[in-house]
Amino acid sequence: MTIYRADLHIHSVLSPCADLEMSPVNIVKRAAELDLDIIAITDHNSTLHGPLTRRLAEERDIYSLFGAEVNTREEIHCLCLVENEQQRQLLQTFIEENIQRIPNNPDVFGYQVEVNEDEEIIQEINYLLHAALNKSIDEVSEFIYSIGGIFVPAHVDRSKYSITSQLGFVPPNLKYHALEISRNTQVADFLRLNPIKPETGFIRNSDAHFINQIGSITTELALVDLSFVSIANALMGQNGSYILPHIDS
Numbered sequence: 270m271t272i273y274r275a276d277l278h279i280h281s282v283l284s285p286c287a288d289l290e291m292s293p294v295n296i297v298k299r300a301a302e303l304d305l306d307i308i309a310i311t312d313h314n315s316t317l318h319g320p321l322t323r324r325l326a327e328e329r330d331i332y333s334l335f336g337a338e339v340n341t342r343e344e345i346h347c348l349c350l351v352e353n354e355q356q357r358q359l360l361q362t363f364i365e366e367n368i369q370r371i372p373n374n375p376d377v378f379g380y381q382v383e384v385n386e387d388e389e390i391i392q393e394i395n396y397l398l399h400a401a402l403n404k405s406i407d408e409v410s411e412f413i414y415s416i417g418g419i420f421v422p423a424h425v426d427r428s429k430y431s432i433t434s435q436l437g438f439v440p441p442n443l444k445y446h447a448l449e450i451s452r453n454t455q456v457a458d459f460l461r462l463n464p465i466k467p468e469t470g471f472i473r474n475s476d477a478h479f480i481n482q483i484g485s486i487t488t489e490l491a492l493v494d495l496s497f498v499s500i501a502n503a504l505m506g507q508n509g510s511y512i513l514p515h516i517d518s
């Protein structure tokens with residue numbers, strides 16, 4: 270059993286709201302400086318920086334998950350994480366087939382660029398990645414489970430783009446691996462207001478949009494081995510892997 274420190278919610282320069290410094294090269298460099306063990310680039314409705322980030326992360330012994338922060342039809346942000354390139358492509362296709370195509374205006378919303386390891390622009394995405402999909406949170410959850418991914422409603426306590434801000438409650442039948450809670454709310458306070466499955470695990474991540482935010486808050490996972498399956502098990506608190514309790518201040 271080993272403890273790993275994870276930041277599973279990081280935006281790259283592909284996200285219109287993220288800083289242009291947030292290239293995969295810079296993100297991985299910063300994660301290595303901070304000794305993070307596990308990271309995930311979760312851009313708004315895009316997985317495109319996953320493969321480059323993983324290659325760079327492997328060189329520094331960091332485990333990098335593929336994923337995206339998907340915006341559901343209800344405008345609920347959800348972290349969708351997958352293990353391999355085949356699943357990443359399925360997720361990318363699902364997003365591209367279901368996202369509402371609104372043209373991006375970079376002057377208003379920011380640039381959405383894919384870059385290479387020399388930080389040269391490969392492509393600019395011309396539709397707004399912050400838009401919602403034509404799929405409900407249940408449908409997105411179902412899809413992620415069907416491809417073997419991890420599904421985590423994001424920043425559930427926030428007053429915008431969260432399950433509580435958009436629905437007012439956590440649907441009792443929604444399938445998820447864990448919930449992400451922001452640094453501002455103690456788990457006990459959230460539970461007092463929101464009746465949910467008692468076995469629910471909570472993770473905290475930086476939701477970094479700027480380099481100096483990476484790893485500013487993390488989750489410690491006790492894993493039987495460093496693998497996608499064990500990370501999923503930890504979020505569910507099963508098969509010997511688990512989330513270490515957060516020290517709420």
Ligand SMILES: [Zn+2]
Nearest residue numbers: 338346423430
């Ligand atoms: Zn979000």
Ligand SMILES: [Zn+2]
Nearest residue numbers: 278280338476
């Ligand atoms: Zn985010």
